Amino acid sequence: MNQGKKGQIQILATTQGIIHPTLLQMVEVAGRTCYKSADKITDNSATGFVRGIVKSGHESVIEHSWIVFKLTGQETRDNVIMELFLANNLLSITQGENYYLASGNLRMFRDLFKAHQPSTVTDAMLSALKQRLPVFFEDFQETASFNNPDVVIDPQDHQWTPKEKLAHWSATVRFQYGSRTMTHQLVRHRPFSPSQESQRYCDEQDFYESDYFVVPPSIEANPELKEFYLQVMTELSQKHKTLVKMAKEAGLTKVREDARFILPNAVCSEIVITGNLKEWFHFFKMRCESHAQWEIRESFANKILSEFKQIFPGVFDRFQFSEDGTKADLIKS
Numbered sequence: 001m002n003q004g005k006k007g008q009i010q011i012l013a014t015t016q017g018i019i020h021p022t023l024l025q026m027v028e029v030a031g032r033t034c035y036k037s038a039d040k041i042t043d044n045s046a047t048g049f050v051r052g053i054v055k056s057g058h059e060s061v062i063e064h065s066w067i068v069f070k071l072t073g074q075e076t077r078d079n080v081i082m083e084l085f086l087a088n089n090l091l092s093i094t095q096g097e098n099y100y101l102a103s104g105n106l107r108m109f110r111d112l113f114k115a116h117q118p119s120t121v122t123d124a125m126l127s128a129l130k131q132r133l134p135v136f137f138e139d140f141q142e143t144a145s146f147n148n149p150d151v152v153i154d155p156q157d158h159q160w161t162p163k164e165k166l167a168h169w170s171a172t173v174r175f176q177y178g179s180r181t182m183t184h185q186l187v188r189h190r191p192f193s194p195s196q197e198s199q200r201y202c203d204e205q206d207f208y209e210s211d212y213f214v215v216p217p218s219i220e221a222n223p224e225l226k227e228f229y230l231q232v233m234t235e236l237s238q239k240h241k242t243l244v245k246m247a248k249e250a251g252l253t254k255v256r257e258d259a260r261f262i263l264p265n266a267v268c269s270e271i272v273i274t275g276n277l278k279e280w281f282h283f284f285k286m287r288c289e290s291h292a293q294w295e296i297r298e299s300f301a302n303k304i305l306s307e308f309k310q311i312f313p314g315v316f317d318r319f320q321f322s323e324d325g326t327k328a329d330l331i332k333s
Contacts, residue, residue: 005177005211006177006178006214006268006299007177007178007295007298007299007300007303008175008176008177009173009174009175009176009300009303009304009307010173010174010176011171011172011173011304011307011311012026012029012030012172012173012174012272013026013064013171013172013274014169014170014171014172014311014312015066015068015154015168015169015170015171022046023065023106023133023136024046024047024050024133024135025046026064026065026172027046027049027050027053027061027062027064027065028041028045028046028049028050029041029064029272030061030064030172030195030272030274031049031053031061031064031195032049033174033195033196033197033270033271033272034061034195034196034197034198034201035198035201035202036197036202036270047135050062050135050136051135054135054136054139059107059110060107060193060195061195062105062106062107062110062136063105063106063107063108063193063274064105064172064193064195064272064274065105065106065107065136065274066103066104066105066169066170066274066276067103067104067105067106067109067129067133067153067154068101068102068103068153068154068155068168069101069102069103069125069128069151069152069153070099070100070101070151070152070155070158071099071100071101071102071121071150071151072098072099072150072152073149073150080100080119080121080122081093081095081100081102083116083119083121083122084102084112084122088104088108088109088111088112088115090104090108090191091103091104091108091112092104092167092168092276092278093167094163094164094167094168096161096164101158101164101167101168103167103168103170103276105193105274106129106133106136109125109129110136110137110140112125113125113126113137113140120148121148121150121151124147124148124150124151125151125153126140127147128151128153129153132153162314162315165277165312165315166276166277166278166281166315167276167277167278168276169276169277169312169315170274170275170276170277171274171275171277171280171308171311172272172273172274173272173273173274173304174270174271174272175270175271175272175273175300176268176270177212177214177268177270178214178268178269178270178271178295178296178299178300179213179214179265179266179267179268179269179295180263180264180265180266180267180268180269181214181265181266181293181295182214182293182295182296182299182300183196183269183271184265185287185293185296186271186273186296186300187271189275189279189282189283189286191275191276191279192273192274192275192279192283193273193274193275194271194272194273195271195272196269196270196271196272197269197270197271199256199260199263199267199269200256200257200260201256202256203256204240204256204260204263204267205237205240205241205244206237207237207240207263207267207268208233208234208236208237209237212267212268213233213264213266213267213268214266214268214295215229215230215266216294216295217294232264233264233266236262236263236264239262240259240262240263243259243262244256244259247259277312277315280304280308281315281316283301284301284304284305284308284316284319284328284330285319285330287300287301288301288302288305288319288327288328288329289327289328289329289330290326290327290329292327297326297327298326301328302321302325302326302327302328305319305321305328306321318330318331318333319331
């Protein structure tokens with residue numbers, strides 16, 4: 001068995017870091033994870049893919065994006081901040097000395113524009129987004145076209161405080177060769193935006209032959225337990241194939257959807273996660289410490305934390321790895 005490939009991570013995008021493909025490309029990459037259809041990605045496929053997502057109304061995939069607005073000017077600040085909060089309380093909002101910062105994924109902003117009453121600020125935000133990212137917002141009609149100097153999208157010269165970095169910077173990470181047991185824990189971090197390989201649409205019949213499952217280290221180290229474990233995986237794989245075959249012969253139309261019920265939690269499931277650094281901080285606090293389950297801690301959380309410490313200098317310094325590198329604790333400031 002080749003268990004060495006298990007627990008791989010890939011940093012796909014960061015708003016203030018070293019990697020930042022276009023948001024169109026990011027959304028397509030995340031969305032195609034659900035169907036294992038990355039082979040359909042071309043240099044020009046992202047626009048059509050996103051248009052289809054927006055038209056379908058299944059907008060969870062466009063959550064793999066992050067936009068920051070800086071709002072200045074007293075009238076702007078006084079008039080809009082409560083409106084933003086009431087229209088979509090998922091937006092991340094912080095107050096500076098003479099400004100507010102408001103950030104969120106593009107789905108949050110779409111929801112905002114669906115709910116808001118027209119104003120010079122929200123209309124300026126919509127205008128900015130329609131100019132920068134037209135495919136995501138071409139179904140919205142502007143009441144007017146505004147170029148409000150008090151509304152700046154992705155401010156490049158802003159001096160970020162540590163609190164603002166946590167609230168308004170984001171990262172997207174691909175988790176590969178992790179078990180469904182692990183991803184069931186991962187999706188409990190609700191502010192994260194996930195797009196996960198779908199067993200409803202993806203063919204998992206060859207999970208055993210392709211080594212697409214995880215063997216816990218404690219079982220791997222015990223020959224007797226490992227032999228029994230692999231025997232169970234073999235039997236489940238064969239029974240799954242038999243069920244698929246019988247279901248097709250019986251004329252069932254949603255074969256994978258129903259046959260997946262007997263797939264074990266050991267089967268791997270790729271997943272892409274996007275969130276702001278505040279939620280990643282919470283993730284590391286919960287999943288890097290010694291009581292966290294071994295797979296999510298050692299195969300994923302520790303690796304991501306190590307990468308983030310380099311990409312975001314100073315943001316995650318309060319996490320300190322143990323000498324053996326198996327855990328990281330949050331040091332009280």
